[in-house]
Amino acid sequence: MFEAEPRLQLDYAAIVDPATLEPVTHALPGCVALVAARFGAVRLIDNLIFGPAGSSPEMKLQLALTAPHAEKESASTPRPEIDSLRLKIEKCRDCAAVSSVSLPPREFLFKYLKRDYPNLDAIRVLVIGGCAPIGPSDSPYRHPEQPNLFLARLYELLGVASFAEFKQRFALTDAARCHAVGNRVDERTLEYCARHLREEIKLFPDLESIVILGEYAYLQFQRHILGRERAGIKPFPELLKAEGWTQESVRLPCYGEREVHVLYCYHPTFENKKSPSVAGYLGSKP
Secondary structure, three states, X not given: OOOOOOOEEEEEEEEXXXXXXXXXXXXXXXXXXXXXXXXXXXXXXXXXXOOOOOOOHHHHHHHHXXXXXXXXXOOOOOOOHHHHHHHHHHOOOXXXXXXXXXXXXXXXXXXXXXXXXXXXXXXXXXXXXOXXXXXXXXXXXXXXXXXXXHHHHHHHHHOOOOHHHHOOOEEEXXXXXXXXXXXXXXXXXXXXXXXXXXXXXOOOOOOOEEEEEHHHHHHHHHXXXXXXXXXXXXXXXXXXXXXXXXXXXXXXXXXXXXXXEEEEEOOOOOOOOOOOOOHHHOOOOO
């Protein structure tokens, strides 16, 4: 483009790390494009912060302030949209007036994603629960050596022995980003949180199965991820019946209609009943 304009004399044009101003090899959100050129007697300079489509100037500035340094980039650097989604979740305030949620959000997966999931392509199974991680202080991502009751039962359900084995092909997240503290969250809150959850699901391109834990996550997934009408959604106890779990293949709109295997189970700690192991229905181990 510059070479096509003979009246322009380019001084420099570069995409740089916002902290060091060193050129980068990966143009991640938060990186800055710098340009200076002379057009006749006038010298023009400008800059542009990269960010997802539709990002506000404030979000782009935050991305620049929190962007990873260029020297830390590698082939295993997580996809760029992770940073923007984390900021969206942490700044979520649409539900602030709803009494059944606690703010500020204690978002779970994305606080540890970069450290614990360097290769998102390896994840084959996403586990979604209502308040599944209990809280950041109890998270297996922060304290893998201290499994609580929820994690012990979750590992039994999935047929894994430890967190080290779990994170080879599983990821764990919540249906509601801000962690509901009551037994019921209203429709408006669920609908808003589903936007984040849909973006999160798309981060795992080779996902084969999704395990839904408990009635709350089941309703969220049915209504706001699959887009099914409430009147056509079976009551959770009727769905699971005596078997304690059930399964179906679904086409996810956020995956371009690709089919994904979904298993519905009781929550390991919130419900009085317990689902048997579903390990044999989750495909082969890597």
